[in-house]
Amino acid sequence: MSPESGTAAEIVAVGRELLSGHTVDTNSAWLAARLRELGARVTRIVSVDDDPAEIAREIAAARARGARLVITTGGLGPTADDCTLAGVAGALERPLREHAGAVAFVARRYAELAAAGAVADAALNAGRRKMACLPEGAEPIDNPVGTAPGVLIVETTLTLLSLPGVPREMQALFAASAARLRAAIEGPLQFVEREVASGSGDESVIAMAVARVAQAVPGVDLKSLPTTFAPDCDLRVRISARAPEAAEAEARVREAAERLEHELAKLTLGTVSRLRRE
């Protein structure tokens, strides 16, 4: 483990289907990779129930821990259990109000869907109107796939983006918001990684080599990737670093990789030759 700086981000995935085990949360890993690419560092991912108080508590806690970015997924739809914006409103102490721009967006989307025969009519029923009720001061982001707008709130020390839970909608809205998120990331860090084959299937042997390299090269993260024991298993070690400039991160990763190969050669000589013989 290396001490890491950079803009901390937290992800709050909302939905009882995540807690019941019906749905695997693939959104959070996708978002975490995108946030890493933007130069932020995800420090926590949490799944919570469709409950405004729980959602509010997670957002407030993220802010208290110093997260500069909070991304929520899920719970923006028209049904009563979709209550993410109530949670956001509670955490940030902003009342929910109908937003004229969001109403216009929702009305336009349902008009398009009605024209295409996908819905029976375009009238703003209660559920549709609900999707246009945003925390005061929030900005709606047009959803190019579904009907619920994304919601962006920019405060002095916190940028919060609420995205839908349907992956295609979530991904499209994230892409549409990426520039706004980038603006919230102070001193974005370039992430560089490389994987090195260890020549061993035994993590307990690799551990010593990894620990020596981690000590010798500050600011790199080394992680062996355990699978399971097998005589022909060649465990990989992922080496990564973050730095303001990619060249700096690359140099650290390169140095760690060279040292690791040297350490592994010393440590696992016996193992490797034995394994290769079989």
Add this chain to the structure above:
Amino acid sequence: MSPESGTAAEIVAVGRELLSGHTVDTNSAWLAARLRELGARVTRIVSVDDDPAEIAREIAAARARGARLVITTGGLGPTADDCTLAGVAGALERPLREHAGAVAFVARRYAELAAAGAVADAALNAGRRKMACLPEGAEPIDNPVGTAPGVLIVETTLTLLSLPGVPREMQALFAASAARLRAAIEGPLQFVEREVASGSGDESVIAMAVARVAQAVPGVDLKSLPTTFAPDCDLRVRISARAPEAAEAEARVREAAERLEHELAKLTLGTVSRLRRE
């Protein structure tokens, strides 16, 4: 949303690979489904970094919120970044100590692996010995797949089980521990669910029917399963209930399903006939 009682469980997934987005956390959904089958109710799933302080904070917070079961996954291996047990020890204020039974297990597993040619030798190096250092009073659970024992701690109001992160190991160890977990679940609740086809692709229309049924049938959870808009989409609604006896939960689900079909027939008649015509 229905108010739900039952034994609350939380899952703490440990590993920087989850926060970087390299790995999708499939373990937590698997565990959540198994805990549901055992009669518990998962109230939160969190992914945290390989950091004892972060892990300890999450476990302590779960206990403070009233969780009776906490399951951790990941971070039991031999490398320096595997630090889940240090986090558990911190949260529960139990020092880490080498456990004779765990040492014997680890020694036996490496002897077996060495005999099979999967590792070079069976000596207890530092990494292997580390896996046998458990929080005081903990009980090791034999790992039938890998080498790190699972770790069970039973306190008056909290049962904590630490499992490895490799899915095959995690699953095997959970199965080996299920009886112990069941003993910690007071008043286990039987979970019953059914999915109903709504005859509509428009969640904003279904919302009204779902809300009426939720109000009329207490103790059921109704959730429409959004995908995306399409003229031929038939959104499904998942109806579920928990009760001490399966028959009671079944009766509630049946009543809600019948009412929902009735409400949907009223609400979506226009939509359905229009869609079926195309």
